[in-house]
């Protein structure tokens with residue numbers, strides 16, 4: 001099974017029932033699967049912060065939403081993470097392609113890529129790393145933690161996940 | 166007509182609808198006019214009230230959701246209009262009370278005071294139902310006339326806030342009370 005298909009199955013089985021997305025080249029395969037299979041409601045968004053707002057509303061309405069995005073979008077979401085999610089204690093799942101680190105060829109990705117783990121720490125968002133097909137199971141751990149602790153979580157997808165094919 | 170008068174008329178037009186209200190003066194005025202369990206008051210994250218309302222609308226397709234937004238706030242999150250219009254939830258009314266100013270921070274003018282037309286932006290984003298209201302007497306009949314659908318309602322008002330108290334509720338209590346209320350049949 002390819003990394004994308006395995007990750008897709010894991011997301012589907014995790015209870016996530018709404019995906020709010022912005023694309024990244026690393027997320028191309030998983031987005032294609034989400035669109036083709038039509039098993040999970042999927043709404044493309046225009047900016048990551050908007051996704052935080054939509055996810056918060058969906059959570060109030062009883063859904064388990066996840067925001068699928070590139071790590072650059074974390075910067076666009078900081079205020080909403082604090083003054084919406086933390087303020088009202090609304091726990092959201094972020095599934096993030098982690099650009100700007102090992103294997104990155106685009107210089108513009110590097111500053112935010114290097115900041116991303118520290119930024120998540122400062123935001124008090126627990127990180128779960130998926131860097132190979134074997135540890136796609138980290139997703140389930142992340143979601144269990146999200147449900148039990150009522151804290152937002154970030155699942156960082158590393159480029160090496162897709163090198164494993 | 167000022168924002169306070171508009172919110173008062175909106176409340177008189179409604180029965181069981183869920184309301185999500187923009188932060189600052191609008192939420193304080195709504196709290197003063199009619200606090201109810203089905204009101205969700207935004208206290209932070211300017212710009213996101215339309216997104217939160219939309220997220221709720223797609224999760225609760227059998228409930229009518231009313232969003233009370235403002236001109237400065239929607240100008241901060243114009244992409245939201247495209248997302249909403251293209252998804253087209255049939256239970257969402259997005260009301261923008263446009264006083265052409267940042268009312269909660271000292272009435273600095275927004276661009277709707279000059280060339281920007283929010284109803285035209287909404288049309289361009291893809292909204293099919295757009296209502297523009299300029300007089301207080303129009304609010305009740307026009308809101309009552311809206312059927313099932315995804316509506317954009319622009320209410321033009323003069324700047325100015327009512328002198329009302331702060332909302333004494335804790336953010337988490339607002340959320341818990343609201344979630345309980347909307348999960349009731």
Ligand SMILES: [Mg+2]
Pocket residue numbers: 235236237262263264265266267268
């Ligand atoms: Mg205003």
